[in-house]
Amino acid sequence: KAGVTQTPRYLIKTRGQQVTLSCSPISGHRSVSWYQQTPGQGLQFLFEYFSETQRNKGNFPGRFSGRQFSNSRSEMNVSTLELGDSALYLCASSSLAGYTDTQYFGPGTRLTVL
């Protein structure tokens, strides 16, 4: 079974631009979570989607948004990019609904904001 895939793997943007990152979960997984990883703040939860609905959201500004499609694929969008948004953005998928379950991470998208 293929793992979690994320595209693109690397992105370079400038301040003020917006960016869209994509995540394809493991086949059959309906829950997709997004995390931001930085050297200073570590791994921080952004949001989780299940059946196209956002079920949980972390403490990030409204510039960070996401969505999930009917095939469980998910996208996250960051508008008005700031230098501090430079990070590794990780997507994780899991299979069980409404229950803590193993989350499988993708390789991440490395975003650099100049």
Add this chain to the structure above:
Amino acid sequence: QQQVKQSPQSLIVQKGGISIINCAYENTAFDYFPWYQQFPGKGPALLIAIRPDVSEKKEGRFTISFNKSAKQFSLHIMDSQPGDSATYFCAASASTGTASKLTFGTGTRLQVTL
């Protein structure tokens, strides 16, 4: 508010030695405690996980010890190998019935020397 504290920040162990990483949590609602291993350029990969109904879980050279009353859990890597050199993250989540959100520790960079 950091809800999962991890120590040490870095660890150097000789080949064949025991690596021990400790974590402490505050939120008594947490009931799932996974450990993830991350290599440079990769996403975190689940190593082993435990629920609070057991005090210890062993998988190969990896053991989790769990102390519910102290709200602490630790990872022991027996017979540490150079291939174990990576960053290790403890995490915790609560099965609220609606979402699976992982709260991560700050990570431990493990180096296993020859």
